[in-house]
Amino acid sequence: MAAVRFTSSGDTAFNVEFGETIDRATNARVMDLHARLTRARADGAAPGLVETVPTFRSLMVVYDPVATTRRELEALVGSVIDASGTAGATGALWHLPVCYDTDLAPDLAELAAARGLTPEQAAAVHASGEYFVYMLGFMPGFAYMGGLDAALEQPRRAEPRVKVPAGSVAVAGRLTTVYPWESPGGWHLIGGCPVPLFDAARDRPVLLAAGDRVRFTTIDRARYETLRADAAAGRFDPETLRAKE
Amino acid sequence: MTVPALKAIRPGLFTTVQDLGRFGFQELGVPVAGMLDPLALRLANALVGNPPGMAGVEIAYLGPSLRVEADSVRIAAAGPLAMTLERPGEREGEGRQPLLPWRSHSLRRGDTLHLNSVSGAAVAVLAVAGGFALPAFLGSLSTYTRAGLGPLGGQPLREGTALPLAAPAAPTTADVELPEEPDYGSGPVRVVLGPQDDRFMEEAVRLFLTSSYTLGKQSDRMGLRLEGPALTHRAGADIPSDGLVTGSIQVPGNGLPILLLNDHQTIGGYAKIATVISADLPRVGRLRAGDRLSFAAVTVEEAEAIRRRQESHLAALVRGIRAVRPPGGVDLDALYACNLVSGVVDIVNGNGDILSLLGEDP
Numbered sequence: 202m203a204a205v206r207f208t209s210s211g212d213t214a215f216n217v218e219f220g221e222t223i224d225r226a227t228n229a230r231v232m233d234l235h236a237r238l239t240r241a242r243a244d245g246a247a248p249g250l251v252e253t254v255p256t257f258r259s260l261m262v263v264y265d266p267v268a269t270t271r272r273e274l275e276a277l278v279g280s281v282i283d284a285s286g287t288a289g290a291t292g293a294l295w296h297l298p299v300c301y302d303t304d305l306a307p308d309l310a311e312l313a314a315a316r317g318l319t320p321e322q323a324a325a326v327h328a329s330g331e332y333f334v335y336m337l338g339f340m341p342g343f344a345y346m347g348g349l350d351a352a353l354e355q356p357r358r359a360e361p362r363v364k365v366p367a368g369s370v371a372v373a374g375r376l377t378t379v380y381p382w383e384s385p386g387g388w389h390l391i392g393g394c395p396v397p398l399f400d401a402a403r404d405r406p407v408l409l410a411a412g413d414r415v416r417f418t419t420i421d422r423a424r425y426e427t428l429r430a431d432a433a434a435g436r437f438d439p440e441t442l443r444a445k446e
Numbered sequence: 447m448t449v450p451a452l453k454a455i456r457p458g459l460f461t462t463v464q465d466l467g468r469f470g471f472q473e474l475g476v477p478v479a480g481m482l483d484p485l486a487l488r489l490a491n492a493l494v495g496n497p498p499g500m501a502g503v504e505i506a507y508l509g510p511s512l513r514v515e516a517d518s519v520r521i522a523a524a525g526p527l528a529m530t531l532e533r534p535g536e537r538e539g540e541g542r543q544p545l546l547p548w549r550s551h552s553l554r555r556g557d558t559l560h561l562n563s564v565s566g567a568a569v570a571v572l573a574v575a576g577g578f579a580l581p582a583f584l585g586s587l588s589t590y591t592r593a594g595l596g597p598l599g600g601q602p603l604r605e606g607t608a609l610p611l612a613a614p615a616a617p618t619t620a621d622v623e624l625p626e627e628p629d630y631g632s633g634p635v636r637v638v639l640g641p642q643d644d645r646f647m648e649e650a651v652r653l654f655l656t657s658s659y660t661l662g663k664q665s666d667r668m669g670l671r672l673e674g675p676a677l678t679h680r681a682g683a684d685i686p687s688d689g690l691v692t693g694s695i696q697v698p699g700n701g702l703p704i705l706l707l708n709d710h711q712t713i714g715g716y717a718k719i720a721t722v723i724s725a726d727l728p729r730v731g732r733l734r735a736g737d738r739l740s741f742a743a744v745t746v747e748e749a750e751a752i753r754r755r756q757e758s759h760l761a762a763l764v765r766g767i768r769a770v771r772p773p774g775g776v777d778l779d780a781l782y783a784c785n786l787v788s789g790v791v792d793i794v795n796g797n798g799d800i801l802s803l804l805g806e807d808p
Contacts, residue, residue: 261689
């Protein structure tokens with residue numbers, strides 16, 4: 202078992218670091234500890250534990266220093282941590298629709314050209330992958346999904362956009378995402394997803410969770426517009442995108 | 447019958463509903479938000495008889511004017527806030543009556559509470575007895591304006607915004623005051639080094655702990671930009687993104703630290719040199735552009751002990767809350783409260799002569 206490193210985020214949080222790299226094996230150990238501490242908290246076995254936040258290669262443990270101490274929680278982590286790191290729950294598999302039309306994909310042609318591909322080929326490569334949600338952040342519901350084919354690997358744009366439209370499907374490095382909100386952003390925009398990944402009106406406002414897997418389904422413009430209109434009118438249940446296990 | 451409410455006839459500069467934060471959903475990327483000065487919220491709530499974490503109103507720099515559209519309401523402000531009460535029917539020339547923070551006041555229908563400038567701090571807090579009848583989002587009434595999450599569409603107060611009140615009337619007990627103002631501390635802001643202090647040159651850590659920084663103008667609820675000596679990384683500012691807390695001090699490539707406040711993103715990819723301890727967060731949340739600050743390092747154990755001492759200080763203040771004792775002269779608020787209770791004597795709208803009631807037992 203690789204060594205675990207504890208680092209301090211003041212007196213309200215600490216980080217359990219499993220490595221320095223972004224890979225599935227390291228992240229599996231993060232998710233495993235996340236699951237175990239979430240369970241301990243639900244069982245009332247972790248007083249003062251506020252929440253745990255999984256990231257690529259570390260788990261942030263947030264606590265209330267009035268109700269517990271770093272020392273006690275480090276001991277709890279030590280007692281539940283598992284060497285194999287395979288007990289994390291298996292996430293859901295989602296099929297997200299994407300339209301790769303040019304106006305929804307302002308960076309597709311340039312990205313494809315930079316990698317010696319046609320836009321159609323680049324879109325096909327993106328749509329053929331299965332992606333893994335390492336973590337959410339940046340904005341509510343913004344999923345950092347790993348597993349992008351090396352053929353599409355490209356660093357972030359030198360000049361981030363001031364406004365990226367909500368629903369933009371984007372890539373950067375070996376990651377892909379769908380922007381849940383209009384926001385600034387430096388990723389390459391290669392498509393549009395017509396269904397919202399964040400909806401405050403839903404019981405689960407955020408569709409994707411860390412540990413989930415995502416596949417993209419190519420749709421044409423007509424289908425994109427239909428789904429978009431349905432979603433805007435509240436006639437679309439995003440749970441239908443969840444693959445039956 | 448209309449819903450009892452406080453109505454914003456002037457919204458203030460950036461007035462938001464906040465509680466102690468929306469914890470439990472950072473794994474979904476949902477920021478915590480919440481009061482920049484949680485100490486003020488807890489004390490304001492204590493003054494109006496609320497649980498410590500009940501949502502109140504955060505007032506940044508310049509507050510709103512709120513008209514009472516309820517039979518009565520009890521309020522308390524915490525922080526260096528200038529307030530006045532405008533009461534219809536007040537005698538010509540009497541002007542607006544100044545109200546003090548750190549105590550409760552009972553207002554009645556038609557009153558307008560003018561929350562004016564906050565001086566010497568960026569924020570102050572207003573609490574109302576019983577809280578607001580607003581729907582929680584993910585278990586919290588904190589407002590995160592960047593994504594429009596929380597009550598009132600996740601937006602600051604606008605002209606005409608009604609803050610619905612959960613209690614139809616003020617409590618019938620006497621108004622109360624805090625025995626003394628809370629101690630926010632002074633001297634260097636205390637930090638725990640890390641989580642990535644090892645990503646900085648030793649000289650950078652020394653510089654960080656011995657220099658004075660000025661709060662930049664581009665500061666908001668998300669973070670404070672610190673102007674001062676640049677801090678050099680050993681090998682670049684980027685790390686595999688990891689978790690952030692309120693108080694995280696991240697240092698991007700230009701070497702200038704950013705002290706993250708309540709609206710910070712849940713994760714970030716810049717190395718963090720240190721984290722402000724929880725006991726000093728209320729003080730940091732009150733800082734204004736142009737303020738100077740320096741830092742001193744403590745251990746996690748020391749930080750936890752300092753926080754526990756602060757909790758004792760807070761508990762002592764709350765235990766010391768007492769009925770308002772007028773500094774000689776007439777306690778108008780007590781008189782008004784009496785009036786509200788009895789509903790018999792209408793001091794102002796009767797003959798308008800308050801003085802005639804002096805010395806009488808209402």
